[in-house]
Amino acid sequence: MKRRKVGNMLGLAVLSALLERPMHPYEMATVLRERGKDGDMKIKWGSLYTVVGNLEKHGFVEAVESVREGARPERTIYRLTDAGRAELEDWVRELLGEPDFEPPKFRAGLSLLPALGPDTVAELLGTRLGALEERLLTRAEALDGYRAEVPRLMLVEAEYELALLRAEADWVRALLHDLTTGAMPGIDAWRHFRETGQLPEDLGAFAEGGRE
Secondary structure, three states, X not given: OOOOOOOOHHHHHHHHHHOOOOEXXXXXXXXHHHOOHHHHOOOOHXXXXXXXXXXXXXXOEEEEEEEOOOOOOOEEEEEEOHXXXXXXXXXXXXXXXXXXXXXXXXXXXXXXXXXXXXXXXXXXXXXXHHHHHHHHXXXXXXXXXXXXXXXXXXXXXXXXXHHHHXXXXXXXXXXXXXXXXXOOOOHHHHHHHHHHOOOOHHXXXXXXXXXX
């Protein structure tokens, strides 16, 4: 991934909001929240003004005017510059065209299964599966509700989320089945290790040799 002058994902969200029209930061946050952008990318709202300031510093946005409404503090309205539009387009190209192979936290947990016993792992996977199925149902219902009013172009990220949720739920369900039925090879040795602290020779050699 390219090292960017403003690498915070909130910066990308701000550039996308200003693509529509000039706004002050409070309006940017309102628009982004209404469109669920904090569900599409990791956003820390507390850094909004700092991010906008950094975008201005590097020429991606510029102040066009300051307005005051009643007794409210003065607000600065920003617009997207040509450099900002180019940065936005380049950033989106990168996100769409370059796969992100950063290991998820779940993979890290799976790599350390022996730290827990098979029964505990099965219990935790059952909890995870329940959460996945609940979110899958909620997000699917929300997507169905949007389809009648919102063009598919604006919903593809929700479709992608559902695809990932279904795939993970199916995989966790299958793993959970193998754990609870004893179909997973090596489960008895795993349980023995947890009870005695002694790693079987075949698993010990595998752990010491690593995975090619």
